[in-house]
Amino acid sequence: MNLAEQPGQFAQVSGLSPVETPSQARPTLVCLSHLRWGFVYQRPQHVMSRLAKDYDVIFFEEPVVGGGEPSWLETSSPSAGIQVVVPHLPEGLSEQAMIEAQRRLLDERLAEVLQGDLLLWYFTPMSLTFTDHLQARVTVFDCMDELSAFKGAPARLVDMERLLMDKADVVFTGGFSLWEVKQHQHGNAHPVPSSVDIGHFAQARNALADPADQAPIARPRLGFFGVIDERFDIELVDRVAAQRPDWQIVLVGPVVKIDPQTLPRRPNIHYLGGRQYAELPAYLSGWDVALMPFALNESTRFISPTKTPEYLAGGCPVVSTPIRDVVNGYGQSGAVFIADTADAFVSAIEGALRLKGTPDFLKRADAALEGMSWDNTCRFMKEQIECLR
The missing domain is CATH 3.40.50.2000 (Glycogen Phosphorylase B;)
Incomplete structure (x- = not known):
């Protein structure tokens, strides 16, 4: 010592x-x-x-x-x-x-x-x-x-x-x-x-009342909660939104260390700002697919995102960029889908949209979370x- x-x-x-x-x-x-x-x-x-x-x-x-x-x-x-x-x-x-x-x-x-x-x-x-x-x-x-x-x-x-x-x-x-x-x-x-606090996020597997700011947003909804900073792939989100204007992208979290003016602005991208931890299951409950659009740069080289198991505990399929710990920990789970380009992201989301709430998906999500707390x-x-x- x-x-x-x-x-x-x-x-x-x-x-x-x-x-x-x-x-x-x-x-x-x-x-x-x-x-x-x-x-x-x-x-x-x-x-x-x-x-x-x-x-x-x-x-x-x-x-x-x-x-x-x-x-x-x-x-x-x-x-x-x-x-x-x-x-x-x-x-x-x-x-x-x-x-x-x-x-x-x-x-x-x-x-x-x-x-x-x-x-x-x-x-x-x-x-x-x-x-x-x-x-x-x-x-x-x-x-x-x-x-x-x-x-x-x-x-x-x-x-x-x-x-x-x-x-x-x-x-x-x-x-x-x-x-x-x-x-x-x-x-x-x-x-x-x-x-992950499985009990907290598992509330999202039930049909919780939509928060007031999310309720008017159409479906399908693709959601993200977390800090929006230099680790966030702004261009990827913009390209996905442009390719599928019928999809609604809901971003919940504070914007830090980047200029908010650089964020993409489209009718189907919704910035809801930061929310309390207790509120997150209600937002997650109203999403069809959860996103992890992380940039691949020095700041994300070693990250192990907490939100991966939180999304799964909430019963939501996940689409992520190829963050190493996500690929190694969840890439073979059948509940998290990895995509490295905007086109691949769109394709993965299309597949994931069919999964939420299905018994097979929930079984895979639970298997990925086994022993975690x-x-x-x-x-x-x-x-x-x-x-x-």
């Missing part, structure tokens, strides 16, 4: 050293996240809400910069055992001053609440800049994606990830293709693809942590 020396007063509230017996008090798990809790309900929220049954979770977000007030922490508790903490920093601070402010705010919060072991869980290596002094019983790097390939990634991210790999006791990856790379960088790396995924993650404690 790579444990840094603790400075000054904070050493008095640090995690226990490796030779001491773990405390009987509930551990405090500090989750360092580049994704905000209230943005899109995905892997961080699923994992942390389950780990909060055994650990006190501090979900520490990236700072909000603005105003002239002194640095302060905004806190909220979206569910039991979880405290979401957002640092607010004044404008005009240098990069180093921002790092020092976040370090001080986190140290002060830990001095108030830490009683048992300190656990660190990193979703982003950039948080290491203000946490490298912390002494943790266990340090986790949950490498969901190859963040360095994303648009706007910090120039230092690759170097910071290398440092985090040295510090981490265990590394989880968001899919198998990413694990194939990271296993050569860390001796205790595990592929942990994002899972966020509870099982988080149980495995917790076992790795407890082995190291």
